[in-house]
Amino acid sequence: xxxxxxxxxxxxxxxxxxxxxxxxxxxxxxxxxxxxxxxxxxxxxxxxxxxxxxxxxxxxxxxxxxxxxxxxxxxxxxxxxxxxxxxxxxxxxxxxxxxxxxxxxxxxxxxxxxxxxxxxxxxxxxxxxx
Amino acid sequence: xxxxxxxxxxxxxxxxxxxxxxxxxxxxxxxxxxxxxxxxxxxxxxxxxxxxxxxxxxxxxxxxxxxxxxxxxxxxxxx
Numbered sequence: 001x002x003x004x005x006x007x008x009x010x011x012x013x014x015x016x017x018x019x020x021x022x023x024x025x026x027x028x029x030x031x032x033x034x035x036x037x038x039x040x041x042x043x044x045x046x047x048x049x050x051x052x053x054x055x056x057x058x059x060x061x062x063x064x065x066x067x068x069x070x071x072x073x074x075x076x077x078x079x080x081x082x083x084x085x086x087x088x089x090x091x092x093x094x095x096x097x098x099x100x101x102x103x104x105x106x107x108x109x110x111x112x113x114x115x116x117x118x119x120x121x122x123x124x125x126x127x128x129x130x
Numbered sequence: 131x132x133x134x135x136x137x138x139x140x141x142x143x144x145x146x147x148x149x150x151x152x153x154x155x156x157x158x159x160x161x162x163x164x165x166x167x168x169x170x171x172x173x174x175x176x177x178x179x180x181x182x183x184x185x186x187x188x189x190x191x192x193x194x195x196x197x198x199x200x201x202x203x204x205x206x207x208x209x
Contacts, residue, residue: 017151020199021183070209087208104209112172114150117203120179125206 006030011060014038014115021116034062037094039075040119046127050081056122057098060115068108069118074099074126083129101126148199149178156194164188172202179203 007015007030018040019026028036039057046052054076061067073091075098082088082099091100103122105113144155149170156169163178163186172178178186179201186192186200 013151021201085208102209103206105204105206106209107175107204109173109204112150112176112202113204114201117150117177117179117201120183120201121177121203121206123183124179124185 006034007036008034008062008064010064011035011062014060014064017114017116018119021119031059031062035060035064038115043123043126045074048081048083048129049126050079051076054099056119058115058118064115065110065113068105068113069115070102070104072101072103072118072122074101085129087125088129145194145196147194147197150202151199159194160191161194162189162191166192166200167202170200170202173204176202176204 011034015026015028015036015038018038022040025041026038028038030036037057037059039055041055042053043056044053054074057073057075058069060069073093075096079090079099082090087102089100089102091098093100101122103125144157145159147154147156149166149172152170154170167174167176167178180186180192181198181200
């Protein structure tokens with residue numbers, strides 16, 4: 001599916017990276033400004049989470065990569081167990097009860113950092129959260 | 131006397147991988163995480179992930195395959 005008319009070139013490239021890394025697991029909703037809300041489905045999170053599988057969603061703004069991605073959201077049917085961490089908050093986002101992940105890239109480097117890297121790192125953190 | 135390797139032959143021996151979509155060339159088929167970041171001009175403090183999303187530590191030596199995509203990302207903090 002082509003999103004070229006709806007997304008900035010950089011956001012479209014980010015979508016392409018994610019689709020390459022996670023085939024058939026990426027969906028998006030254009031935000032009307034050149035950015036998009038992207039969801040990558042089906043991450044196994046580990047036994048500390050219930051349910052143990054969830055989708056990861058985040059907004060890639062029109063000015064990406066000059067603006068970092070923040071925050072992230074975990075979407076599942078209903079959460080019965082979420083690890084206790086200051087970075088995790090249950091919130092209502094876009095009409096759904098989700099888990100917000102407040103991890104910020106304080107050293108974000110637009111020339112290097114990518115949305116795919118964000119997903120890799122956030123998923124690793126979620127699997128290791130004590 | 132050392133035989134000179136023609137440029138086109140040398141080029142074929144190069145192994146091309148991608149780090150954050152940038153092409154990076156290696157003459158060996160293994161490299162450490164630190165070597166991959168250095169060759170790609172990625173700051174040392176960045177974290178490196180392999181083609182399947184597996185974290186690669188600086189000291190860790192991995193086998194490289196033509197066309198593989200690696201991902202580097204700056205660190206994050208609880209905010």
